[in-house]
Amino acid sequence: MAAGEMCVRGGLYYSWRELMRRVFSVDVLQCPDCHEPMRILAAIHPPETTRAILEHLGLPSRGPPIAAARAEEDSSSNEPNPEYAGALES
Ligand SMILES: [Zn+2]
Numbered sequence: 001m002a003a004g005e006m007c008v009r010g011g012l013y014y015s016w017r018e019l020m021r022r023v024f025s026v027d028v029l030q031c032p033d034c035h036e037p038m039r040i041l042a043a044i045h046p047p048e049t050t051r052a053i054l055e056h057l058g059l060p061s062r063g064p065p066i067a068a069a070r071a072e073e074d075s076s077s078n079e080p081n082p083e084y085a086g087a088l089e090s
Helices: 016-024 047-056
Strands: 005-008 011-014
Touching: 011 016
Parallel strands: none
Antiparallel strands: 005 011
8 A cells, every 4th residue: 555545444535634735736734835734723613613614814715606507598408409319219
């Protein structure tokens, strides 16, 4: 196994730190300024607590609004594209 990998009940498990390193190529537990190791002081789970802290700090406390995948158009837009008519029929 490579560094950062653990075997749990027969499966391969990556720590949060290792996943972040693999995806974003960044060590989330290393200070970006002085490069010293950092440690997690607390994990805050209740959403109302998280919201209160973010609002106190003047940071966005809500996620972006969820938008429709595409704007609603007239009902004819639900018709299949003629080029693909019958493509799924065998
Ligand atoms: Zn630092």
